[in-house]
Amino acid sequence: MTVTSVSAPPMGESRLLADHPGGPVPQVDLRSLVDLLTRAGLTGRGGAGFPTARKLAALDGRRPVIVGNAMEGEPLSHKDAVLLQRSPGLVLDGLDILRHALRPSRTVLALGARVPTPPDRRGIEVRRLADSFVAGQETALVNQLNGHDPVPTDPSTPVFRRGVDGRPTLVLNAETLAQLALVVRHGATWFRSQGLEDDPGTFLISLTESVPGLLDHPGVLEARRGVPLREVLRRGGADPGRVQAVLLGGYHGAWIPGHALDTSLSRPGLAPYGATPGAGIVHLLDQGACPLDVAARVTAYLAGQSARQCGPCLNGLPHMAQTMRRLARPGADPRLLPELERLQVLVTGRGACKHPDGTVRFVASTLRVFDRHVQEHLRGHCDKDHPRRAAR
Amino acid sequence: MSATLTTALWDLGRGSGVAALVAFTVSLVLGIVSRSGREALGLGRFGINEVHRTAALTGVGLVAVHLGSLLFDPYAQLRVVDLAFPFLGSYRPLWLGLGTLAVDLLAVITVVSLLRDKVGPRVFKAVHWATYALWPVALAHSLGTGTDAWTLWMDTIAAACVASVITAVTWRTSPSFASRGWTRAPRQVAR
Amino acid sequence: MTTRLHVDWTRCDGHGSCVELLPELLVHDEWGFPLSRTGEPDAVVPRQLDDLARRAVSACPLQALRLRS
Numbered sequence: 001m002t003v004t005s006v007s008a009p010p011m012g013e014s015r016l017l018a019d020h021p022g023g024p025v026p027q028v029d030l031r032s033l034v035d036l037l038t039r040a041g042l043t044g045r046g047g048a049g050f051p052t053a054r055k056l057a058a059l060d061g062r063r064p065v066i067v068g069n070a071m072e073g074e075p076l077s078h079k080d081a082v083l084l085q086r087s088p089g090l091v092l093d094g095l096d097i098l099r100h101a102l103r104p105s106r107t108v109l110a111l112g113a114r115v116p117t118p119p120d121r122r123g124i125e126v127r128r129l130a131d132s133f134v135a136g137q138e139t140a141l142v143n144q145l146n147g148h149d150p151v152p153t154d155p156s157t158p159v160f161r162r163g164v165d166g167r168p169t170l171v172l173n174a175e176t177l178a179q180l181a182l183v184v185r186h187g188a189t190w191f192r193s194q195g196l197e198d199d200p201g202t203f204l205i206s207l208t209e210s211v212p213g214l215l216d217h218p219g220v221l222e223a224r225r226g227v228p229l230r231e232v233l234r235r236g237g238a239d240p241g242r243v244q245a246v247l248l249g250g251y252h253g254a255w256i257p258g259h260a261l262d263t264s265l266s267r268p269g270l271a272p273y274g275a276t277p278g279a280g281i282v283h284l285l286d287q288g289a290c291p292l293d294v295a296a297r298v299t300a301y302l303a304g305q306s307a308r309q310c311g312p313c314l315n316g317l318p319h320m321a322q323t324m325r326r327l328a329r330p331g332a333d334p335r336l337l338p339e340l341e342r343l344q345v346l347v348t349g350r351g352a353c354k355h356p357d358g359t360v361r362f363v364a365s366t367l368r369v370f371d372r373h374v375q376e377h378l379r380g381h382c383d384k385d386h387p388r389r390a391a392r
Numbered sequence: 393m394s395a396t397l398t399t400a401l402w403d404l405g406r407g408s409g410v411a412a413l414v415a416f417t418v419s420l421v422l423g424i425v426s427r428s429g430r431e432a433l434g435l436g437r438f439g440i441n442e443v444h445r446t447a448a449l450t451g452v453g454l455v456a457v458h459l460g461s462l463l464f465d466p467y468a469q470l471r472v473v474d475l476a477f478p479f480l481g482s483y484r485p486l487w488l489g490l491g492t493l494a495v496d497l498l499a500v501i502t503v504v505s506l507l508r509d510k511v512g513p514r515v516f517k518a519v520h521w522a523t524y525a526l527w528p529v530a531l532a533h534s535l536g537t538g539t540d541a542w543t544l545w546m547d548t549i550a551a552a553c554v555a556s557v558i559t560a561v562t563w564r565t566s567p568s569f570a571s572r573g574w575t576r577a578p579r580q581v582a583r
Numbered sequence: 584m585t586t587r588l589h590v591d592w593t594r595c596d597g598h599g600s601c602v603e604l605l606p607e608l609l610v611h612d613e614w615g616f617p618l619s620r621t622g623e624p625d626a627v628v629p630r631q632l633d634d635l636a637r638r639a640v641s642a643c644p645l646q647a648l649r650l651r652s
Contacts, residue, residue: 154591156649308580310592311616315576346612349624352592438600441642513594513646574615579596 009186013194013202013224016178017082020089026184030056030101033184040188041200042180046136046173047249047279049267052180056102058160060168063105066098067145067164070174071112071129071136074250076281079204080174081115082220087178088118094177095124097184098170105167109174110141133251133305137353138171140307151307152353173279175204195225199266205280207236210294214238214284225277226266229256232282244287245369249278251298252358254365255291274365290384291373295366296321296328302359313356316347320363331380340367401465408458410549413534415451417553419444420527424560452502455495487536494530497522527557587625587651588636590617594647601639601648605632625651 010018028036037053044050046069068091072080084091091109099107107124111117113131127145134140135150142163144150163169172180179201183191192200202224209215216237223232233240246256248265254275256263263269265277285291303317320343327336344364347356367374376382422444426437435443459475462468470488474481476496479489501522508516535550588601588608597615608626612618619626628636628650640648 152593154593156589156591156651308577311576311579311595311597311614312592312612314579315614318577345622346618350590350592350616350618436603437598438603438642441600441644508646516646574597574611574613576597576614 009182009190013222015182015194015202015222016090016175016204017086017220017222020087021182021185025093025096025181027100028097028184033097033101036183036188037180040183040191041198042176042183042191043199044173045175045179045203045279047252049276049278052172052176055160055170055172056098059102059170060161062168064102064168064170065164066095066102066104066107067141067169067171068095068107068109068124068174068177069136069138069141069171070115071110071131071141072115073112073131073133073136074252074279074281075133076206076208076247076250076283077279078114078206078208079220079280080112083174083178083204084111084115084118088116088120090178090181091174092118092120092122092124093181093185094172094179096122097181098172098177102170104170106164108145108164110145112136115174133302134307134353134355137355139353141171142169151309152355154352196266196268198268199225199277201225203277203280205232205265205282207232207282207284209238209284209286210289211286214242214286223265226264226269228261229263229265229282230261232265233261233284238284242287243284244289245285245291247283247285248273248275248281250281250283251302252354252362253278253281254361255285255369257369258287273369274361288385290328290382290386291366291370292324292328292377292382293384293386295363295370296324299324299359299363302355302362306355307353310351310356312347312350316343317356317359319343320347320359324363327374327377328386330377330382332377334378337367337374398465398467401461402467405458405462405465405468408454408461409534410546412451412454412458413530413553414549415447415454416527416530417556419447419451420523421556421560422447423523424557424564448502448505452498455498459495484537487533490529490533491537494526494533497526497529501526584652586628586633586636588619588628588639589625589649589651591647591649594645596645596647598644600642600644604635604639604642607632608636 034053034056037056042052044052044055070080070084070091072078095107095109098104109118109124109126111126111128112135113128117126117128129135129141129144130150132150134152135144137152138159139153139155140150142159143153145164159169159171161168195201202222205221205223207215207218207221209218218236221232221235229246230240233243240258240261243261244258246261247253248256248270254273256273256275260273263273267276270276285294300321303321306313306317308314320340323336323339323343326332327340340363344360348360349357373382422440426440426444462470463472470481474488474492476492478492478496479485481488481492501519504511504516504519531550531553588605595616599611599615599617602609602611602617608620608628609617610620621627636650640650
């Protein structure tokens with residue numbers, strides 16, 4: 001990576017994965033930083049999409065703790081690993097800027113198993129933590145840093161009020177930190193030069209496939225917010241004709257049917273499908289796969305990833321997974337559908353985190369988008385492949 | 393002090409002691425069988441919990457009467473130091489000492505229970521386990537110290553207390569107890 | 584100023600005292616856990632049930648309940 005003098009701002013969509021701008025990072029006080037981020041309209045890139053400026057403003061008056069979240073517990077996501085591999089300097093820049101603005105008692109970069117350690121840590125506490133699907137959740141991450149198990153805690157005490165070491169804690173995704181660093185260097189107007197009015201900037205996309213060969217270039221790419229899904233597929237070298245549907249947002253996400261590839265990857269564009277850009281996961285489902293079979297495996301995986309703390313999740317998710325498995329066998333009982341409906345209501349909102357809610361979103365989307373295929377199964381046929389391999 | 397008053401205090405002391413033992417036995421038994429949130433004796437979950445707490449607090453009150461009356465009864469030879477520091481008493485020091493030990497345990501358990509909001513569920517639960525030590529110590533004390541030990545009525549009461557606790561524990565540890573009336577997977581209390 | 588009954592799901596183990604005290608607000612789900620009748624996760628506590636709600640919070644053996652405004 002060449003370190004030149006401070007260069008001109010990147011013009012195209014390649015911002016995060018380009019060469020490091022070089023030079024020290026500008027120092028900004030908290031008020032100016034919040035103002036800048038508000039004008040830029042930067043939202044979190046970790047999945048929830050919360051406005052970053054507001055997260056900063058929410059911190060209590062006391063000395064906070066800053067945590068960079070590079071846990072990447074979602075199996076379909078690779079962007080944070082690639083970001084830390086390609087542009088660790090940007091992530092650390094983001095933490096440096098926050099260190100100056102917030103004067104925290106601690107600054108931590110939390111890495112999951114698949115994320116590489118940055119070569120130069122600049123005095124930041126880098127911690128490799130226990131990895132699991134829920135371990136990257138904000139309160140679970142804080143809980144682990146406090147020396148407890150990597151499981152979520154009751155949300156009625158938000159981490160921005162009491163988190164690591166009992167202090168107000170700011171948790172930001174690694175990509176958000178990198179974006180923040182670029183906004184401070186190049187300004188709000190520059191940030192908004194890509195993307196949409198109400199969803200500006202760029203984001204990293206993890207582009208993956210259900211079978212090898214669907215994509216010429218699987219992996220991580222960067223695109224402007226609002227990019228049409230079709231363009232993402234083209235850049236990945238996929239033949240749209242071979243794509244049955246696209247899973248947006250990982251295992252807690254929703255499906256975009258194969259005929260709707262002109263959907264734009266932005267909040268408003270994806271809302272009709274019950275999806276959000278989330279953490280930029282775009283997973284292609286090939287024409288040959290039985291979507292119900294795939295969904296049953298995913299639901300089983302999600303049930304297995306429950307933290308096993310909260311009764312409705314711990315009991316409801318395996319029940320849902322079992323019901324999905326039965327639905328995935330052709331000749332399924334039609335009463336399985338109202339049963340799934342009932343279970344969805346039972347687990348939604350009844351837990352310390354959104355794991356059951358995300359699972360419900362995925363299941364509901366599956367039943368909606370693949371409605372016709374569900375009917376086929378109920379009538380006793382399935383024209384897709386059901387690979388007889390061990391459940392994931 | 394007149395002989396009548398001395399006798400009265402001594403009777404009150406013994407009576408309140410025995411009553412406290414019964415109250416704690418009731419509390420312990422209800423605590424054991426309600427552990428699962430199961431209904432019993434037509435009381436419902438909330439009812440059992442309430443009686444459990446009330447019986448315990450009643451026991452605390454009775455222990456206060458027990459200590460008060462014996463402190464003022466010259467025959468008992470109870471000094472203030474004996475209320476807190478065990479095995480220093482002059483009257484049956486071993487058995488009296490067990491009583492002191494029981495009072496010490498009771499004080500900690502009661503204070504933590506009343507302050508459970510402040511100490512949180514884990515500390516509360518850990519201290520609450522000490523009730524399994526409190527009860528046998530109190531029982532041994534009452535059998536060893538009390539002059540009524542080995543009388544018929546005292547034996548009957550003691551036997552009933554022991555029998556009820558043994559029954560409760562047996563039921564609690566039996567395999568059928570595991571099914572609470574609901575079918576569900578056990579939580580992993582992670583933290 | 585609405586008061587809501589919040590369940591700390593990391594503590595709740597389905598003991599059920601709360602459901603007994605507040606049958607207007609809660610029912611048992613099939614695993615014994617409290618389910619809000621209104622469908623929203625933290626049930627709104629109407630003024631007349633305020634006292635009972637406080638008792639339920641105190642009665643929970645695992646301190647899994649809290650009243651929030």
